[in-house]
Amino acid sequence: MARQPIDPSPESLVDAIVQTSFAAMAVLNTIGADNDLSLTQLRVLGILRDRRLRMTELADYLGLEKSTMSGLVDRAERRGLLARAPSADDGRAVDVFLTDAGVELGERLYAQVAHSVSRSTDALSDAEQATLKDLLSRMLASPVRN
């Protein structure tokens, strides 16, 4: 596994990416935990931000089993963050979408994440930030596979 130093000075690009990712996950995790949300629940808010999906589609986004989704959606629904509705075109399918409370919470937490991450990106000039965004975007365009 990639080096996990206290004083982060990555030895390779791969290490830099992995360390950055763990740092980002730590931020998301903390902000989520402050609101009793797991990383996965937080991500559901991000995914459903501008979409209405079936259970199976949502599971595919997250890379989880459909049975796992049932539990996840149960708990989020119980908290009033999202809702289920029968699909219009398939009697077997169930749509999931955010409630107003879910949208509102997602936006609030996204602002916190942006603020937190900005503290790091502020170490870079505007031009460098633009470069970083471009490089990451191009990486994402050729998806990380296994």
Add this chain to the structure above:
Amino acid sequence: MARQPIDPSPESLVDAIVQTSFAAMAVLNTIGADNDLSLTQLRVLGILRDRRLRMTELADYLGLEKSTMSGLVDRAERRGLLARAPSADDGRAVDVFLTDAGVELGERLYAQVAHSVSRSTDALSDAEQATLKDLLSRMLASPVRN
């Protein structure tokens, strides 16, 4: 929460970082799962790669409670990946370190991660990869806080 598109074209630098991080976590998760290791267990292999730490220190690295560490170390120890030993200078403390099997597995999985992530970074030229590493390193140097 940050946008979580199927077709990833991040709208902002923050979204690019978050999406990259989820993609990296997906890779780590898959490679871990193929070897019955959680993300956290995988990370332990990375952290102990070149260190011997006390339980509390390891917990601090991971941002977990010490009671959580006991369970994680129990399971990894049972699998022969790491070992415990009483600390030399403090009768209360317990050191944790990788066994040969743990080192070997960590190296093998790291190679897989590097190979997988390379598929994405290969979309960038050598100069761009160097730039990306530099920018991420400088971000990491000013740690992401909450």
Add this chain to the structure above:
DNA sequence: TATTGTTATACTCTATAACTATA
């Protein structure tokens, strides 16, 4: 028959609280 979703079950991960042993 195949697919969508839920339920039952089991295990890991995680935190909180209570405890033991050492400092």
Add this chain to the structure above:
DNA sequence: TATAGTTATAGAGTATAACAATA
């Protein structure tokens, strides 16, 4: 008293297998 670690307990997250309903 304070700190290091473990244990007990409870809840969330996850997968596998079996099931009901619909296609």
